Every structure is written in structure tokens, then in C-alpha cells.
Amino acid sequence: MARFGSLALTLVTFVMVVGDAAAGGGGAVAPGPPDVNTISCLSGSVCRSDDTVVRGQELIVRGRNLVSVKRVVFTGARGAGDDATAAVDRTSERSAVAVVPADAQTGPVVLQGSSKSPLARVERVKVRPAPKVKPLDISPGSSFYFGGRRKATFEFTVDRPADVLVELVDVDNQATVGTWDVAARPGVARRIRWNGKVRGGAAGTGRYSFRLAAPASASAKAVPEATTAFFFADHLFPIRGPHDLGQTPTNNFGGGGTRTHYGQDMFAKCGAKLAAARGGEVQFAGYHSAAGNYVVIDGAGTGHDYVYMHLLETPLVKTGDRVFTGQKIGEVGETGRASGCHLHFEMWSAPGWYEGGRAFDPLPALRIWDRNS
Numbered sequence: 001m002a003r004f005g006s007l008a009l010t011l012v013t014f015v016m017v018v019g020d021a022a023a024g025g026g027g028a029v030a031p032g033p034p035d036v037n038t039i040s041c042l043s044g045s046v047c048r049s050d051d052t053v054v055r056g057q058e059l060i061v062r063g064r065n066l067v068s069v070k071r072v073v074f075t076g077a078r079g080a081g082d083d084a085t086a087a088v089d090r091t092s093e094r095s096a097v098a099v100v101p102a103d104a105q106t107g108p109v110v111l112q113g114s115s116k117s118p119l120a121r122v123e124r125v126k127v128r129p130a131p132k133v134k135p136l137d138i139s140p141g142s143s144f145y146f147g148g149r150r151k152a153t154f155e156f157t158v159d160r161p162a163d164v165l166v167e168l169v170d171v172d173n174q175a176t177v178g179t180w181d182v183a184a185r186p187g188v189a190r191r192i193r194w195n196g197k198v199r200g201g202a203a204g205t206g207r208y209s210f211r212l213a214a215p216a217s218a219s220a221k222a223v224p225e226a227t228t229a230f231f232f233a234d235h236l237f238p239i240r241g242p243h244d245l246g247q248t249p250t251n252n253f254g255g256g257g258t259r260t261h262y263g264q265d266m267f268a269k270c271g272a273k274l275a276a277a278r279g280g281e282v283q284f285a286g287y288h289s290a291a292g293n294y295v296v297i298d299g300a301g302t303g304h305d306y307v308y309m310h311l312l313e314t315p316l317v318k319t320g321d322r323v324f325t326g327q328k329i330g331e332v333g334e335t336g337r338a339s340g341c342h343l344h345f346e347m348w349s350a351p352g353w354y355e356g357g358r359a360f361d362p363l364p365a366l367r368i369w370d371r372n373s
């Protein structure tokens with residue numbers, strides 16, 4: 001693909017050089033006025049006929065010399081009072097794209113450049129009403145975890161064909177962290193599933209919300225963000241029941257200086273459920289005289305290994321298994337060299353546990369996960 005792309009680029013360069021030569025070095029030739037062939041829905045699934053567009057959906061002007069087009073004005077049937085103007089989002093020599101205003105009316109359409117004088121005119125463009133988008137399932141109030149079995153979902157139906165643009169918003173800073181452009185048809189519910197990824201990896205822990213960005217219509221207001229907000233975290237605290245984070249300095253990473261101790265000891269009732277703090281691939285699951293029943297998971301997307309020791313029984317997962325964040329891997333116990341039921345938990349940097357990585361203090365991370373889950 002990359003090779004093909006660079007070949008195309010080379011061809012374009014070549015043509016431009018020939019073009020300059022043919023012009024005799026006389027400099028750039030000013031483009032002529034815009035020449036419009038058609039105005040229609042950008043998406044052929046929204047409407048098929050030329051000179052028909054839909055409110056709140058993208059339109060495309062096709063023709064020549066369109067680079068200078070800045071605005072598309074729907075002049076409507078009566079005077080200037082019902083004019084509706086759309087700013088052009090992007091242009092090329094042969095196309096210009098804009099979103100049809102919510103108050104656009106059927107009638108003549110005028111294209112404007114940087115000044116308001118008309119550059120071109122189309123006698124009649126039919127404007128159809130905006131599709132209505134009805135959200136069905138917005139996972140309100142739920143919690144989701146990176147790599148978890150359940151994904152945050154947004155499900156909706158439409159009453160007529162539409163390109164629906166859904167945004168995922170970080171509620172705290174109102175940043176848009178994801179977008180989905182979905183071609184939807186009436187009678188078929190569409191579902192967006194978010195896997196917790198944003199550009200650059202796992203999304204940060206916090207509150208998120210789905211938001212309808214298009215069609216731009218009253219239906220957008222039907223999804224107030226506050227009610228669709230959900231909680232997302234990149235890890236889950238592994239002990240799913242009452243616990244502490246250690247009782248003496250000897251429970252800490254480094255053993256309070258009195259011994260070699262690569263993890264954090266956290267006490268809980270024997271039999272308390274143990275879940276994977278981060279899903280991934282099980283690297284080891286077995287028994288060792290000191291570790292007792294233990295599990296090592298290569299955490300998906302982290303490079304880190306997560307180690308769980310002294311499990312009550314044989315682990316519920318096997319070497320090579322894929323596990324979800326939050327999946328039960330066993331129960332708190334005191335097998336191996338342990339006194340009192342507790343989880344000995346380790347974290348190792350890449351490439352991992354006894355593979356060249358280094359153990360590091362997991363307590364700062366554990367405190368955060370404990371607060372959030």
C-alpha cells in the first residue's frame with residue numbers, strides 16, 4: 001500500500017512539471033468561476049438523487065473550480081428571512097462539503113466565496129427533514145474496565161437513512177476522545193461498542209459519555225450527557241471483598257528493609273474472590289513451594305506482568321489462557337510460604353517476571369485501583 005502511494009505521488013509530480021513547461025513559465029493561471037454539476041448527499045445511503053439533501057447531514061457540491069467556495073446558502077422560497085447558511089468544511093478542485101443547516105429550506109442555493117457575492121447558483125435543491133435518532137441503550141451509571149468482558153455500548157435506531165456521528169466525551173475536561181461515523185437504516189438497531197482504547201492506548205480512569213454529534217437536530221438534546229455518563233477504569237482492584245493494603249512495613253515492597261520482598265501483602269478473608277486486575281495472557285499458573293498456588297498474567301497493552309500468590313486452591317486459569325479484566329482467577333489463601341490468608345501481589349516491568357523485567361512497588365497503583373473499584 002505504501003509503495004503504491006509513493007508511486008502515485010511520483011506521477012502527480014511528473015504531471016505538474018510537464019504542466020509548468022507547457023504554460024511556458026508564465027506563472028499560475030487564475031481559476032475560472034465555480035461550475036456546479038450537482039449538489040447531493042455526501043453519503044449515497046442517505047439519499048440517492050441529485051439536487052436533494054438532508055438537514056443535519058453532509059452535502060457535497062460536485063463540479064469544477066470549487067476550491068474558493070466558502071459558504072453554501074439555502075435561500076428558501078421567501079426573501080432573505082428564511083436564508084440558511086452552511087460554512088464549507090473542506091473543498092477540492094472538484095468538490096465542496098458542508099453540513100446542511102437544521103433550518104435549510106427547499107429552493108435556490110447560492111455558493112459564496114470569501115465575500116458574500118454569489119459565485120454560482122443552483123435553481124432548486126430539495127431539502128428533506130433531519131432523521132430522528134433514538135438512543136436505546138446508553139449504559140448509564142455502569143462501570144467498565146479496560147480488557148473487561150463488558151464493553152461500554154451506545155445503541156440507537158433511526159427513522160430514515162442517516163449518517164450518524166457519535167462522539168465519546170471525557171466528562172471531566174469535555175475532550176472528544178473517540179468518534180464513530182455510522183451509516184444507519186430504519187428498522188435496524190446499530191450498536192457502538194467501546195473497548196476502552198483511545199489514540200495512544202488505554203483511556204485514563206474517569207467518567208465518559210456518548211454524545212450524538214450528528215444529525216444536528218433536536219434529537220441531540222434528547223441525550224443529556226449527565227444521564228449517559230459511565231465510569232471507566234484501566235484496572236480493577238484484585239481482591240473483591242473486604243481487605244487491607246498491608247499491616248506492617250514487612251508487608252510492603254522491599255519488606256521494610258528486613259527481607260527481600262518483591263510485592264505487596266494484602267490481607268482478606270480466606271476464600272475472598274480474586275480477579276485479574278488487568279486482563280491478558282496467563283504466562284504461568286501452577287504451584288511453587290514458596291509462592292503456593294500462583295498466577296502470572298501478561299497484562300494486555302501494558303508490557304507489565306501481574307503476579308498473584310498464595311491462592312487457596314489450584315488457579316481457575318491455565319498457562320496460555322486469555323483472561324478478561326475482572327475475571328475470577330482464584331481465591332485468597334495461604335498456600336506456600338504464608339501465614340494468614342493474604343494476596344501477595346507483584347508487578348514487573350517489561351519483558352516481565354523472571355524474563356529480564358524488574359519488580360517495582362505496586363502499592364501506588366493498588367491504592368488508586370482500590371479507590372476506584
Ligand SMILES: [Zn+2]
Binds near residue numbers: 261263345
Ligand atoms: Zn508477600
